[in-house]
Amino acid sequence: MVHFYVLTLFPDMVMDGLNTSVIGRAIQNGIIDIEAVNIRDYTTNKHKKVDDYPYGGGAGMVMQAQPIYDAYMSIVNRIGKRPRTIYLTPQGSVFKQSLAKEFALEEDLIFLCGHYEGVDERVLEEIVTDYVSIGDYVLTGGELPAMVMVDAISRMVPGVLTNQESGETESFYNYLLEYPQYSRPEEWNGKKVPQVLLSGHHKNIAAWRLEQSIERTKEHRPDLYEKYLEQED
Ligand code: ADE
Numbered sequence: 363m364v365h366f367y368v369l370t371l372f373p374d375m376v377m378d379g380l381n382t383s384v385i386g387r388a389i390q391n392g393i394i395d396i397e398a399v400n401i402r403d404y405t406t407n408k409h410k411k412v413d414d415y416p417y418g419g420g421a422g423m424v425m426q427a428q429p430i431y432d433a434y435m436s437i438v439n440r441i442g443k444r445p446r447t448i449y450l451t452p453q454g455s456v457f458k459q460s461l462a463k464e465f466a467l468e469e470d471l472i473f474l475c476g477h478y479e480g481v482d483e484r485v486l487e488e489i490v491t492d493y494v495s496i497g498d499y500v501l502t503g504g505e506l507p508a509m510v511m512v513d514a515i516s517r518m519v520p521g522v523l524t525n526q527e528s529g530e531t532e533s534f535y536n537y538l539l540e541y542p543q544y545s546r547p548e549e550w551n552g553k554k555v556p557q558v559l560l561s562g563h564h565k566n567i568a569a570w571r572l573e574q575s576i577e578r579t580k581e582h583r584p585d586l587y588e589k590y591l592e593q594e595d
Pocket residue numbers: 450451452494495496497498499500501502503504507
């Protein structure tokens with residue numbers, strides 16, 4: 363069981379996004395649970411403000427320390443420990459499958475979603491254990507990255523995927539991209555399913571798929587292909 367806590371100004375966005383399909387089913391089955399905590403509920407400001415101008419000037423607003431810290435402490439006091447706490451930021455280290463597997467071993471994880479121009483550095487220093495980016499592009503807030511991470515981590519939690527959906531033969535397992543898949547009909551739009559897949563010859567099928575995976579990886583992800591070769595040695 364992994365408990366995910368998401369500190370956010372947009373709790374509905376997070377819950378609506380994660381309550382369907384495989385992750386929704388895992389929540390229903392009690393294998394994971396996700397709680398979105400509204401940072402605004404914890405502000406002591408009488409106008410419910412959670413941000414202010416940056417010291418030193420500059421564009422945009424900065425999320426203040428107090429509401430974030432109090433929202434965080436409400437979780438810490440409830441569960442009686444300070445779990446790993448992830449701040450979603452393009453300044454972080456890039457999220458990878460290996461990190462998803464590592465996080466899937468935790469009992470509790472807190473995600474902090476920033477907005478506006480940033481978050482007061484002092485609260486980050488106080489609560490954050492991991493700075494994580496989901497890629498080299500800039501989003502308007504940390505909610506989508508948090509949802510991406512919750513999804514990727516959840517599917518590594520035992521019982522979330524069925525045997526059929528199981529992760530082990532997928533992309534990144536051994537640094538290769540997935541081979542192409544086909545389903546009925548045998549011919550669609552003038553295109554035929556590769557003959558070998560209809561042959562029933564399992565060894566040939568496996569060999570063909572591996573070759574396809576290698577070709578795709580060479581072509582689209584030469585960086586991954588290098589790792590594949592190193593690991594084969
Ligand atoms: N916040 C804004 N952009 C982001 C990104 N690429 N990864 C994580 N958090 C972000």
